[in-house]
Amino acid sequence: MGAATTASTVDGTVGGRTIAERVLTRRNGLKIASLLVVFSMWELWGRANPFFASYPTAIAEAASRILFPEVLPAFLTTLWALTVGMVLAIPIGMAFGFGLARFRLLEVALLPYMNAIYATPRIALIPILVLWLGIAFELRVTIVILGAVFPIIINTYSGAKHMDSEMIDTGRAFMASERQLLKTIIIPATAPFVFAGIRIGLGRGVSGVIVAEMTAALTGIGRILISHAKYLQIAEVFVGIMLLGLFSLVLMGGLVRAQRRLTPWDDAERAR
Amino acid sequence: MLEIQHLNKTFSTAAGNRVLDDFDLTMRPGEFVSLIGPSGCGKTTALRIVAGLLEQSSGTVVVDGKPSNGPSRDKAIVFQHFNLLPWRTAIDNVAYGLELHGIPKAQRMETAREYLDLVGLTASASKYPAELSGGMRQRIGIARALAIHPKLLLMDEPFGALDALTREHLQGQLARICVERNLTTLFVTHSIDEAIYLSDRVVVMGVQPGRIIAEFKVTMPKPRGEYNFRAEPEYASVREEIWRLLEQQIMRAERVA
DSSP: OOHHHHOOOTTSSSTTEEHHHHOOOOOHHHHHHHHHHHHHHHHHHHHHHHOOOOOOOHHHHHHHHHHIIIHHHHHHHHHHHHHHHHHHHHHHHHHHHHHHHHHHHHHHHHHHHHHHHHSSSSGGGGGHHHHTTTSSHHHHHHHHHHHHHHHHHHHHHHHHHOOOHHHHHHHHHOOHHHHHIIIIIIIIHHHHHHHHHHHHHHHHHHHHHHHHHIIIIHHHHHHHHHHHHHOOOOOHHHHHHHHHHHHHHHHHHHHHHHHHOOHHHHHHHOOO | OOOEEEEEEEEETTTTTEEEEEEEEEOOTOOOEEEEESSTTSSHHHHHHHHHHOSSSSSEEEEEEEEEEEEOTTTEOOOTTOOOOOOTTTHHHHHHHHHHHOOHHHHHHHHHHHHHHHHHHHGTTTTOOGGSOOOHHHHHHHHHHHHTSSSSSEEEETTTSSHHHHHHHHHHHHHHHHHHOOOOOEEEEEEEHHHHHOEEEEEEEETTEEEEEEEEEOOOOOOOOGGGGGGHHHHHHHHHHHHHHHHHHHHHHHHOO
C-alpha cells in the first residue's frame, strides 16, 4: 500500500510513465482495450439493425430483467446435467482408454467402434435416445457422456499406447510391479493426454447438453434460447449465449489451472 | 560376482540374425569391465540381457551365485539417454528404486539426499529434469542407480549423449565413486579413451556375429583422473592395440553391409 502511494506522483504518472501507458502496455490492458473496441462496434452495428440483431446495452437491459428470475435457474439445471455427465465420463473414459492401450484383445475388438462413434455426430442419436430414456434428466446426462467420453478414451488410449518404451524399461529395471508401473510411469506419462481429452470432451459435453435441451428436453439454457428466439427477443437470447460464453471461459481457465497443478512438470517440459 | 556363460541372442525378425554369439564373461567383486566395439557388435544387447530387460536365446547369467533371469534388486542400470521420469523432481527420481522396493518415505528421502549429495546436486533436489542440463540429469541417473545399493552396476554408454567437457568431468566423478565404493561395474562404451580411463579390463567385441574378440587388462593405478594417465606408456600401447582391432571390425562391418 505505502509503496504504491509513494511511487505514483501527482501528475498521474507511475515510474515515469502515464497510467494510460501502463495499462496499454500490459496484457490485461490490451484485453480491456480489445473488449471496448469490439463492444462499441457491436453496439453501433446492432443499433443500425434493431430487428434481427441486438447490442450490448440492450442485452444488459434484458439481463437486468431476466438474469436472476429466469436465466440463472435454467443455467443451474444445465450445469447439473453437465456436471453429472462429466463426473461419470472422465473415469469411464480413462478406464477404457487405459484398458484399450494395455490389452491387445480389447484394442482389436473395440477400437474400431470407438473411432466410428467418435466421428458420428451425437445429435443423430437424440431421437433414439428420447425413445429409450424419455426427455428427462437421464437424456441430457447421457448426451453429455456420449459427447465427452470418446475424446477422453481416444486421447488416453493414444497417450498410453505411444508411450516411450524406454520409460517402461526404466520402471521394469527398478523392479516395478504391474501396478507400480501403472501408477509411477503410465498414468503420469498419459496425464497431459487425458487433460487434452477432457478439454475436448467438455466442449462437446456443453454443446451436447444445449442441443438436447433445445430439441428434446426443453429445459435449462437450451429452452431459454429457443423460447426467446421464437418471439424474436434477440437480447434475451443473447443473455443466455453470453452466459454460456462466460461460463466456457471460466471452465477452460479452471482446467488450465488444474492441469498446471496436477502436471507441473509439463510446463517445464514444454519450455525446453 | 557376475558369471555369464555361452550367452546367445538371435532376433527372429531378420532371418537367423545372430547378434550375440557365445558370449562369456566373469567379473570379480569390485572390478570395472568395459565392453567396447563398433555399432552392431551386441554390447548393448549383452548389457540389457544382464539387466533383465531382454531375454537371451540361450546361455546363463549368474549374479552373486544366483541365476539371474529378469530384473533384480542386485542390479541397477544407468541408461544412455538418462531415462529420468520427467514428472519427478531430482530427489524423487533418486528415490524411485527405493520407493518401488517399499522403503518408508523418511528413510528413502534420507538415502536419496545422501546420493544427491554424492553427485553434487543437493541444491537441485526439487528441480524437474527438464530444468537441468544433460550432465546434471545423468548424475541423477547415476545417483538413482547407486541409491538401491546394487551389487552390480550396469552402464549403457552413460556419457554418450553428453558434450565432450561434461563427459570428461563425469568420467572423473564416476572413477572416484567407483574406487571409493568398491563398485562392480559393467560399462558399455565406444570410446577407447573412456574405457581405458575407467576399466580394470577392456573387452573388445567384433561384429557379425557379435562376439568377444580380445581382452585387455589395464593395470595403471585408479582413480586415473588424479594423474596424467594418458602420458603412461601403458595407455598408448593398449589404446593402439584396441584401435587396430576395432578398425578391422569396422571395415569388416562395411564389407558385409
